[in-house]
Amino acid sequence: MASDLRLVEAVKATLGEEMARDESVVLYGEDVGVAGGVFRATDGLLDEFPNRVYDSPLGESGIVGAGVGLAAAGMRPVAEIQFQSFLYQGFAQLQQHASRLRSRSRGGFSCPITIRTPYGGGIHALEHHSESFESGFAHVPGLKVVIPSSPAEGKGLLAASIRDPDPVVFMEPTRLYRSLRESVPDDDHVIPLGEATVAEEGADVTVVAWGSMLQRTLSAVDDVDADVEVVNPRTIYPLDTDTITESVKKTGRCVVVHEAPETAGFGAEIVSRITETAFYHLEAPPERVTGYDVPVPMFAREDAYLPDEKRIAAGIRRAVET
Structure with missing residues (x-):
């Protein structure tokens, strides 16, 4: 049930x-x-x-x-x-x-x-x-x-x-x-920590996203002329590097989406691990679509700060078209 x-x-x-x-x-x-x-x-x-x-x-x-x-x-x-x-x-x-x-x-x-x-x-x-x-x-x-x-x-x-x-x-x-x-x-439902999941399968590009950015990413891929695979880490630490790596080896391209600022955001760690484990499979530089390197702004500018479907779709296109 x-x-x-x-x-x-x-x-x-x-x-x-x-x-x-x-x-x-x-x-x-x-x-x-x-x-x-x-x-x-x-x-x-x-x-x-x-x-x-x-x-x-x-x-x-x-x-x-x-x-x-x-x-x-x-x-x-x-x-x-x-x-x-x-x-x-x-x-x-x-x-x-x-x-x-x-x-x-x-x-x-x-x-x-x-x-x-x-x-x-x-x-x-x-x-x-x-x-x-x-x-x-x-x-x-x-x-x-x-x-x-x-x-x-x-x-x-x-x-x-x-x-x-x-x-x-x-x-x-x-x-x-x-x-x-x-x-x-309704019954006992436990998801093991440290295991990512593939939210949507694809062959052209891997997008890694979590939290509320996952839902925005799943919406954004509908506006992209590419077969997009979406990986949801679920656990930031310990990170399931293997699932991400295997996806990137398959697609040859990668985009990481998160709402934290870009500099030293967790997307940088994911990109680093991809270059260490799947470098020779990459056909384009990894892309990051993130918040900006400023404090989260107040109401009038908050929506402009957060990655939206338009920005995410543009990042995917850059990865695919490079």
């Missing part, structure tokens, strides 16, 4: 199912209890699990730090950070403690904490509410970075993240929370 859900509904359903399945799962964060979360992704869970859902103080460093202690004590904390940009305040706890607990203790402790956080633009939010820092989190050894691109992926990847023995930053595209409905399995 399956239900027709939006991403925010899939997240809420998965949290409830994982808490029912495992009593060590606890949920906490700013306004996740009484208010049900800033996007209502935790609405009703306080009533269902009154002793395992907690509203935290407004302090992201403390939220992440408390999770490290809970995880070391045998719990599986799931913390919500209201917007990804606020997680910068807890970055020291992620980089210096959560990601290192296993290595620091020589395997004596693990740190199964999941940090849920909305990210990305497209909803005309305020400053510090629309950034995409997946490449920064991926640079931290020991930290896994996961980004769903649909409601079904939201359920499968979140379940896998909560069950994972290591810390996970689970980044939920705000643009997709209520803009897309999809059939989501």
Whole structure:
């Protein structure tokens, strides 16, 4: 059986199912209890699990730090950070403690904490509410970075993240929370971390995209006179390099799409790996279609900042016509 859900509904359903399945799962964060979360992704869970859902103080460093202690004590904390940009305040706890607990203790402790956080633009939010820092989190050894691109992926990847023995930053595209409905399995649905998927098969060019950019890419390929293969990494770290490489070896061309700024964005890492593993198969230089090297602008310029179908289609044409 399956239900027709939006991403925010899939997240809420998965949290409830994982808490029912495992009593060590606890949920906490700013306004996740009484208010049900800033996007209502935790609405009703306080009533269902009154002793395992907690509203935290407004302090992201403390939220992440408390999770490290809970995880070391045998719990599986799931913390919500209201917007990804606020997680910068807890970055020291992620980089210096959560990601290192296993290595620091020589395997004596693990740190199964999941940090849920909305990210990305497209909803005309305020400053510090629309950034995409997946490449920064991926640079931290020991930290896994996961980004769903649909409601079904939201359920499968979140379940896998909560069950994972290591810390996970689970980044939920705000643009997709209520803009897309999809059939989501009602039963136990787990998507293994570190496995990409081919969202659309093709032979002329490979496009790698994730988060809300995947949906825009799938729309853009309809305007391109080429047979486009679209690869969705799903997990930024660990990255499934093999799936991407095999696709590029088949097509000979590659375009990477993401909404983070271009410089040192995760597209650069993907292009680097392609040149290392599939260089002699390339028939054209890899292309990147990204956000610009500026802070995400306010309402009037936000749409111009984000890659749209027109920019993505133009990048694909450049790769194909070179």
